Amino acid sequence: MKLLPKDIFEAKSVTLAEVKKILEKRAEDAAAAGTELSYVQQVTLDYVNKFSRFPREDALKLREELMTKFGLSERASNQIVNLYTPPVVAIELNIILDKEPVTLTEEQKGDLIEIINSYVEKT
Numbered sequence: 001m002k003l004l005p006k007d008i009f010e011a012k013s014v015t016l017a018e019v020k021k022i023l024e025k026r027a028e029d030a031a032a033a034g035t036e037l038s039y040v041q042q043v044t045l046d047y048v049n050k051f052s053r054f055p056r057e058d059a060l061k062l063r064e065e066l067m068t069k070f071g072l073s074e075r076a077s078n079q080i081v082n083l084y085t086p087p088v089v090a091i092e093l094n095i096i097l098d099k100e101p102v103t104l105t106e107e108q109k110g111d112l113i114e115i116i117n118s119y120v121e122k123t
Helices: 015-030 039-049 056-070 074-082 090-097 106-122
Strands: none
Touching: 015 039, 015 074, 015 090, 056 074, 056 106, 074 090, 090 106
16 A cells, blocks of 8 residues: 555644654655655754754653643643743743643742743753
8 A cells, every 4th residue: 555645644742852853764764765855844844953942852751741740731731842932931831721621820830830941951
């Protein structure tokens, strides 16, 4: 069976760092086969190279920490991890957490921002 470029095998929320890793692997495979990434793939790779703040390992670790410590969904955790300029005050965080079933206290939001900033300082 020949796979078409738009075949969907799995729908999953991922971080920009994960997208970068996937597209870098595809670029290597394409180069080995004597081809190139599609236009959309190349544009996406350029985007994630510019706007992905964290290395893959840190992005995954931060996402997991946000999900376990604060009960955030994978979607909300990915949104926070993907921000190039992370929230620095609770009101900025509220925009992302607006549709979350979990309600965080102001203290928890402060703790969450501190955790994010600790990862930012590493980069």
